Amino acid sequence: MSQLNKPEASGVVAATAMFVEVLVIGVGALAGVFGCVAAVAGYANMRRIATVLSSAPASAVGLSAAYALGIIFDRAADHLLTSPRRRLRRRYFSTNSSYDEARKAILEFPHLVAMSDYARSRMRICRGWLLDCLLLTFAASLLIWRFPVQDRLSLFIxxxxxxxxxATGFYLCWRSITETGYKKLAQQASHVAAGVPSQGGGVAANA
Structure with missing residues (x-):
């Protein structure tokens, strides 16, 4: 493969990865939204439209809705976690400019950039599913109280x-990945500045 084709291939891979990340987040969001709607509609009404919901057109609409919700939830989760993310970043970068310079320093090393992208992918999924878990918990609680189920109180608890x-697990994973990424980015930038690029670690940069 020529050098001219590498950036284009890399861009395609990054775009595909982003699509998958958003869809993974959106599937959970769609399930939560659907659960809330089903709880409001009630058991009898949901039984009447069950056949329609299982059709191919409904599946296509659901996939599109999942992607759209994934974008919304990804941005919402990013906004929600802005403050803790900035606190974690300040442990390793005193200013935004020093952080930006560190990111630029590793751009010449494709293996570091690839690890950075992988870390960001995991970070996005964790932060998105933090919100998904909260919505799914709320939706499941509504369904338990609205639908005819046995041991309602036990199921609710x-x-x-x-x-x-x-939700706690996804938050802790997000926090661990993010902090580790900032730490490794600081180390990598330091090594690059010294002329000895680091060989390991990813970067959980702002996304």
Missing amino acids: AVIVLGGLC
């Missing part, structure tokens, strides 16, 4: 506990 644990 189980859903709240499980949803809280999952």
